Amino acid sequence: MEKREKSRVEAQERLIAFKTQEERNRLGQFATPPKLASQIVKYVLSLVPAESDIHFLEPGFGTGSFYSALLRSAPSSRIKKAVGYETDRDYVKAAKIIWKGTLLRLFHKDFTKAGPPKSEAARYDIVICNPPYVRHHHLTQRKKRELQAMVARRINFHMNGLGGLYTYFMVLSQAWMSKNGIAAWLIPSEFLDVNYGRKIKEFLAEKVTLIRIHRFNPNEVQFGDALVSSAIVVFKNSRPSLGSEAEFSFGGTILEPKTSSQVKVRDFCDMTKWTALSQRYRGVKNSWDGGTLADFFTIKRGLATGCNSFFVLTPERVSALGLPNLFVKPILPSPKDLDTDTIQVDEKGEPKIQQRRYLLSCNLPESDIKHNHMSLWKYLKQGIERGINERYLCRNREPWYSQEERAPAPFLCTYMGRPTSKTLSPFRFILNYSKAIAANVYLMLYPKLFLATLIEEYPEFHKEIWNALSSITPEMLVGEGRVYGGGLHKLEPKELGNVSAESLSNILSHKEKLIQQKELFSTASF
Numbered sequence: 245m246e247k248r249e250k251s252r253v254e255a256q257e258r259l260i261a262f263k264t265q266e267e268r269n270r271l272g273q274f275a276t277p278p279k280l281a282s283q284i285v286k287y288v289l290s291l292v293p294a295e296s297d298i299h300f301l302e303p304g305f306g307t308g309s310f311y312s313a314l315l316r317s318a319p320s321s322r323i324k325k326a327v328g329y330e331t332d333r334d335y336v337k338a339a340k341i342i343w344k345g346t347l348l349r350l351f352h353k354d355f356t357k358a359g360p361p362k363s364e365a366a367r368y369d370i371v372i373c374n375p376p377y378v379r380h381h382h383l384t385q386r387k388k389r390e391l392q393a394m395v396a397r398r399i400n401f402h403m404n405g406l407g408g409l410y411t412y413f414m415v416l417s418q419a420w421m422s423k424n425g426i427a428a429w430l431i432p433s434e435f436l437d438v439n440y441g442r443k444i445k446e447f448l449a450e451k452v453t454l455i456r457i458h459r460f461n462p463n464e465v466q467f468g469d470a471l472v473s474s475a476i477v478v479f480k481n482s483r484p485s486l487g488s489e490a491e492f493s494f495g496g497t498i499l500e501p502k503t504s505s506q507v508k509v510r511d512f513c514d515m516t517k518w519t520a521l522s523q524r525y526r527g528v529k530n531s532w533d534g535g536t537l538a539d540f541f542t543i544k545r546g547l548a549t550g551c552n553s554f555f556v557l558t559p560e561r562v563s564a565l566g567l568p569n570l571f572v573k574p575i576l577p578s579p580k581d582l583d584t585d586t587i588q589v590d591e592k593g594e595p596k597i598q599q600r601r602y603l604l605s606c607n608l609p610e611s612d613i614k615h616n617h618m619s620l621w622k623y624l625k626q627g628i629e630r631g632i633n634e635r636y637l638c639r640n641r642e643p644w645y646s647q648e649e650r651a652p653a654p655f656l657c658t659y660m661g662r663p664t665s666k667t668l669s670p671f672r673f674i675l676n677y678s679k680a681i682a683a684n685v686y687l688m689l690y691p692k693l694f695l696a697t698l699i700e701e702y703p704e705f706h707k708e709i710w711n712a713l714s715s716i717t718p719e720m721l722v723g724e725g726r727v728y729g730g731g732l733h734k735l736e737p738k739e740l741g742n743v744s745a746e747s748l749s750n751i752l753s754h755k756e757k758l759i760q761q762k763e764l765f766s767t768a769s770f
């Protein structure tokens with residue numbers, strides 16, 4: 245078997261080299277590392293009786309990484325049936341040569357279009373797959389409708405149209421599984437948090453018995469050619485019993501995870517985000533019910549210019565182009581170029597920072613600009629020559645060189661980031677005293693009326709609020725956001741709004757007591 249495995253790996257490397265990265269991204273072809281395939285197979289075998297027969301199915305076969313691992317991990321006498329499906333002709337041709345003389349029956353066919361077995365005896369007790377990671381935008385509307393109809397017909401379940409192809413592979417496999425059969429799927433972990441993942445989580449919590457979700461550390465990308473955070477989902481083809489539990493593990497390997505915990509299905513089936521159940525930052529939710537940041541702030545993503553390299557300019561560039569001050573306003577630089585978390589202000593209200601930037605925005609019609617502001621018109625013509633005016637955001641604005649009106653925010657949070665050697669938090673809160681606005685690499689926090697009034701009456705409270713925001717633990721922020729391969733974390737406005745506001749509430753309570761004491765003192769008679 246080792247000789248076959250060597251031949252398989254060599255063939256796989258040749259096939260990978262034969263296609264461009266763009267082609268493989270479109271087809272969702274990301275080969276499973278041999279060591280990882282072996283670990284998954286060993287874990288699945290630990291869940292089935294040691295002497296039971298094995299009827300094996302690999303719906304996205306490729307060159308057969310899991311089939312190879314199975315042959316090396318289980319006695320051949322136990323393997324009674326092995327079937328694979330693969331759509332890529334080159335992979336089918338190579339795999340048939342590699343596995344000639346074994347039990348394997350390999351079909352050159354789309355698994356989602358193949359008909360499942362009609363009898364229980366013909367179904368499979370082990371299904372293992374690394375399905376094609378084809379994003380939904382690579383699927384035609386017709387293909388999506390066909391897949392949704394297929395799922396509804398075969399297992400009486402309705403899918404979200406924004407799910408990738410891999411979600412259909414996993415859900416459709418239930419119709420191929422024997423009663424109490426085991427399935428293991430190596431898939432992107434994004435479904436744990438995103439909206440389209442709700443249907444997948446519903447399937448795992450209600451249609452089958454979820455055994456385990458192991459999430460790999462995002463800093464340890466499993467596929468060298470795909471920047472995606474991965475998870476292994478293992479379930480049994482049976483309805484969950486009352487009080488059933490699932491294991492959520494994080495980091496390390498599926499055989500030796502860094503952390504692991506058992507969670508009752510009833511405790512997580514209604515949760516919108518499952519990442520916190522399987523990551524090192526688990527337990528980020530607490531019992532405090534004093535509100536969230538959304539109770540204190542209106543949170544918006546910074547403005548999208550349509551082309552930062554054209555609309556966001558250095559002071560030197562503004563001067564060289566001779567652009568009128570009337571049409572440029574201060575905007576914060578990218579977080580990587582912002583060397584302070586407290587933005588002081590100069591006499592003009594502009595930020596006192598080293599890397600100053602200005603946003604070009606004008607609402608005048610082209611005819612007025614040509615007549616009255618020739619330097620600006622010359623620059624806009626450069627944008628037209630570069631096709632800036634035809635970009636999606638620009639062509640949907642009138643005029644194309646205008647920008648959304650956005651007030652400066654006194655508090656900001658970076659939209660994405662990674663933990664560093666200096667800080668565990670991938671996010672930074674910024675205290676902004678200036679009139680600079682921010683692009684969409686920031687989240688802008690606008691205090692709601694009662695908080696804004698308090699800041700206006702007690703200006704020193706501005707910094708106290710920032711201190712409270714900055715004291716929010718990385719665990720809380722990460723628990724509400726989402727994570728991608730390479731350890732990149734992101735927070736959308738609603739996600740930041742869901743973060744506990746306990747630290748802010750505490751200082752508000754303290755401030756309220758001080759104010760009450762001050763008022764009592766000022767009205768006391770002596």
